[in-house]
Amino acid sequence: MITTPRRRTVLGTALAALPLLGLAACGEVTVEGQAGASAQLTIIDDQEREIVLPGPAQKAVVLNSYTNEFLRAIGAGDRVVGADRASLDRLPYIDLAENQIIAEGLDQLNYEAIAGLEPDVVVMPRNAVWQEAAEQLEAFGIPLIVATAWDTEVVDETLTLLGQVFGREDAARTVLDFRAEISGLLQERLAEVEPVPVYFETVEPYLTTLPGSGFHAMILAAGGANIFDDASGGDAQEELTVDPAEVVLRDPQFVFHEFEPSAEPVDRFDTLAEDIAARPGWDGMTALAEGNVAIANGWATSALGKSIGALYLGSWLHPEQMDGVDPDEYLTRWVTEFQDTELSDPSDYLQGPQA
Numbered sequence: 001m002i003t004t005p006r007r008r009t010v011l012g013t014a015l016a017a018l019p020l021l022g023l024a025a026c027g028e029v030t031v032e033g034q035a036g037a038s039a040q041l042t043i044i045d046d047q048e049r050e051i052v053l054p055g056p057a058q059k060a061v062v063l064n065s066y067t068n069e070f071l072r073a074i075g076a077g078d079r080v081v082g083a084d085r086a087s088l089d090r091l092p093y094i095d096l097a098e099n100q101i102i103a104e105g106l107d108q109l110n111y112e113a114i115a116g117l118e119p120d121v122v123v124m125p126r127n128a129v130w131q132e133a134a135e136q137l138e139a140f141g142i143p144l145i146v147a148t149a150w151d152t153e154v155v156d157e158t159l160t161l162l163g164q165v166f167g168r169e170d171a172a173r174t175v176l177d178f179r180a181e182i183s184g185l186l187q188e189r190l191a192e193v194e195p196v197p198v199y200f201e202t203v204e205p206y207l208t209t210l211p212g213s214g215f216h217a218m219i220l221a222a223g224g225a226n227i228f229d230d231a232s233g234g235d236a237q238e239e240l241t242v243d244p245a246e247v248v249l250r251d252p253q254f255v256f257h258e259f260e261p262s263a264e265p266v267d268r269f270d271t272l273a274e275d276i277a278a279r280p281g282w283d284g285m286t287a288l289a290e291g292n293v294a295i296a297n298g299w300a301t302s303a304l305g306k307s308i309g310a311l312y313l314g315s316w317l318h319p320e321q322m323d324g325v326d327p328d329e330y331l332t333r334w335v336t337e338f339q340d341t342e343l344s345d346p347s348d349y350l351q352g353p354q355a
Contacts, residue, residue, distance in 0.1 A: 043165055045146045046154060047126060049134075053143060054120075056167025061114050063106055063124040065090040065261070066149035069303070070162055073338040074171040082117045090261050090299060093341040109133060115140040121165065123147050127236065152214030155179065155305030175304075175338060182307045182330060186221055186314055189321045195225035196317045199252035199287070202298070203260055205275070206241050213238035215258075218306040222313035223321075227252045248281045254294070254317060254353075255287040258309075261298030263341070265348035269295050273351075292316075292353045300349035303334050316352045 041053040061082035062068050068087045071077050084103040103109045106128035124130050125148040134144045149158050163172025198219050200209050208228050209215035219226045227250040234240040259268055272295050282288055301309030308331055315322040328346040335343040
């Protein structure tokens with residue numbers, strides 16, 4: 001059993017960070033000329049840049065795995081003709097050849113290779129080298145769209161924007177409805193729960209999350225309280241490496257470690273669980289003493305703007321309030337319906353507290 005602290009809070013702030021169905025502040029579109037695929041579009045991307053397209057994009061080079069996931073979700077994945085290698089490593093179900101890899105990550109793009117693929121548009125997140133790319137691609141007459149799918153706070157706006165760019169507005173609304181279903185469920189079940197103190201760790205030991213990050217919003221939406229919500233000095237992703245002794249002093253009631261995302265199952269669960277259990281002084285923490293440790297492949301828990309992760313975490317933190325809700329069903333729907341690929345047993349990707 002997880003004991004809860006004395007204070008009671010309403011999860012309005014967390015659910016605002018994981019919005020139900022926000023209206024896009026960016027991603028506005030104007031259609032000029034006759035209706036149809038040939039109608040000219042004027043798009044406003046997430047950097048408030050105005051881009052004119054001759055019509056919905058039919059061929060695109062897309063950087064970042066989260067953006068590629070969103071394009072699969074709105075039924076435009078078959079229009080991707082080039083991507084970064086990191087996207088293919090995380091999403092092996094993307095069917096691209098070696099000559100369609102135009103970068104290893106979000107920098108050092110091969111602009112001539114991009115031009116050779118003759119895309120209608122290039123899409124990349126704001127933490128990529130988009131200023132350089134916009135200048136280089138202009139010489140080839142290729143427009144650039146900045147859309148940041150990894151940022152939890154603008155997921156709805158990003159989906160809306162991508163729906164406009166690719167002429168898949170209805171499909172984007174279907175994805176938004178699915179996300180709203182999850183957010184609404186969390187709000188209904190956990191609106192007034194007493195938050196459980198959570199220590200979240202991503203990829204590297206002692207690398208935790210701070211307010212302003214998607215992981216922090218995920219914790220709050222799940223009815224948790226980030227034990228480092230008062231910390232500062234994080235990096236651009238609002239992550240910070242903390243002192244192991246400070247984790248012990250703050251005594252979380254739940255520990256959640258997310259490792260590198262990959263759609264290909266990677267069995268690191270036992271190794272990571274043993275590492276966490278063997279950390280000096282950690283065996284006396286409430287979370288470890290009561291067996292409240294979860295380990296997950298980030299491909300599953302970070303899916304759909306971390307909505308899937310919030311659902312799993314909420315079910316672990318508040319099993320009574322979440323009784324009858326099966327997060328595995330939502331993960332399966334996301335993978336089979338929206339990613340159009342197969343899912344092995346969900347336990348290949350997430351392992352929660354042992355009963």
